[in-house]
Amino acid sequence: MNTTMVKLNNQQNQTAANAESQRKEAVYHTKDLNLWYGTNHALKNINLEINEKEVTAIIGPSGCGKSTYIKTLNRMIELVPDVKTSGEIKYRGRNILQKGYGVEELRTKVGMVFQKPNPFPKSIFENVAYGPKIHGIKDKKILNQIVEKSLKGAAIWDEVKDRLNENAFGLSGGQQQRLCIARCLAIEPDVILMDEPTSALDPISTLKVEELVQELKKEYSIIIVTHNMQQAARISDKTAFFLNGEVIEYSETDQIFSNPADQRTEDYITGRFG
């Protein structure tokens, strides 16, 4: 296939996935997004529509812009000095990159789970109650309810219900990650961003987090960066393949893994590079 045909195919493919998305409610609509770290052009003309109540996987080789992209979705990217962006990211219809958009409000709607579990050096209870307390909830009974509901939602309640006052660092890595997911649920987010959430976990903890993601998508929109292609194939509805800061292909996950439109996607998912 020559370059023009590949480009056309990519456009058709992105358009097809975006058209499919239009039938559902979009949670994010990224339009012509470009991002530079100084002079490094890290994201190039990203156009992606992401649906609510689905799992969207972002895959691609190291350094292709996956983490950068999901960090734009809650504007965490602003913490890096000398970052410039152009284009639009609409969250629920409003451009979050526009001056005056309230980032605090955005972060109450968009939670994030990182590669390494990062509980606070506090009790299990306080880890989960922290966000609601910051948002002004002081009533102990309500806090108890939120903590129980969030820990149940993150499928860790049974393992910790008798040790809520113990330090979170006493939990295993997999439990700490589910605690971090519970901490995220406690603020009742709309979207959960996950940046390689299982890469530091053993296979059994990984499976638990994957099962949890499947459960959570009934209520939340989940965007997950993963290096693990089997994981993307197992748990996501749509997959975006990034390469050198571009979206090469964005489609239904089944389509991407069974019949990719672009040779580069095929090469990546069959392990020829990356």
Ligand SMILES: Nc1ncnc2c1ncn2[C@@H]1O[C@H](COP(=O)(O)OP(=O)(O)OP(=O)(O)O)[C@@H](O)[C@H]1O
């Ligand atoms: N804080 C930063 N400052 C400057 N450049 C950065 C920064 N973070 C990332 N980059 C650059 O932006 C590009 C994309 O990086 P990014 O971390 O988004 O890729 P990635 O696909 O998530 O990689 P990995 O899979 O290795 O985590 C790379 O060229 C990287 O060197």
